[in-house]
Amino acid sequence: MEHSWEVATIAHALGTIRNRCFDGTLDVNAVVVAALYHDCGEVITGDMPSPIKYHSPEITRAYKAVEKQAEHELLSLLPDALQQDFRGVLLHDEIPAEHLQIIKAADTLCAYIKCRSEVMAGNAEFSQAEKDVKARLERFDLPEVHYFLETFVPSYGLTLDELLK
Template identity: 35%
Template sequence: MNPRDYLEILHVAERLKDTPRHCTTTKQRTESVAEHSWRISLMAFLLRHEFPDIDINRVVDMCLIHDLGECFTGDIPTFIKSDADREVEDSLLIQWVRSLPEKLSGDFADLYKEMDAQETKEAKLYKALDKLEALIQHNESPLDTWSENEFELNKTYAFDTVAFSSWLTELREAVLEDTMRKIESES
């Protein structure tokens, strides 16, 4: 890859720094997609000793690229994102990935295929962390920033996604404890 191609990729990815997410931070600042991607990457890195049979570097790669489609469409919260929204995002992302240098394009395509199939332990861990991070962020944000449906979502969301791992199930239960404590103390 030549330096110009490298810079162009970085310029596209930089858009995520200015792409707001539905979540807010502890201080009520709207979180960016880049911040979310960074934190799930950190979450994966921190689990390397909990999941020694999983290629954590591959999981980190998935976490880093998982929301690049939002460079083109912005973030649409999962509970309102339609199939049509997904199709547009996927189409624009695929078009961009195909425009990358050949080897890199193949790397991206392989990761996205694995992530979409949700068959490997790595893909399942990435997906679980993606969902768990949103729940954790909601617990860190002030309750008055939650939309009405999030009170129920924070109680039920992602239990199915973490079910493949007893450790992640325990983590999800701890997140639920935090949710319940938050709702009780701030309501």
């Protein structure tokens, strides 16, 4: 759940940056709520590492079908009175594409921040992943992602003393 909170907070920042700095009209609160639930299907499927999930188009398609089924299974577990309220956050097909794009960007930023912190801590195993994830981020056609990378990511590597100077 910690990961979902991190994605939600970064999605909140990205949405706010879009609205304040790039004349966006995004419903930031809706994005944040959807981000909180973005990986809930993993309760059923487990977490599939990205290099495996995206290894081939066939694996990606198959896994997305499993994820979709898991989302529907979770929704069906809720009382009938609550299902309509949760459809728009549990079922990715019902989340606006613009919101999914922000959530995906936030999720990718979280991966980059994690890789970066591992490399900074001396864990060279994350070096290639850091480069790969950074390249994915640079392909996002979202100015708010580049703004976040330039403005906020450097501070993730600072100590508390360095931040407060």
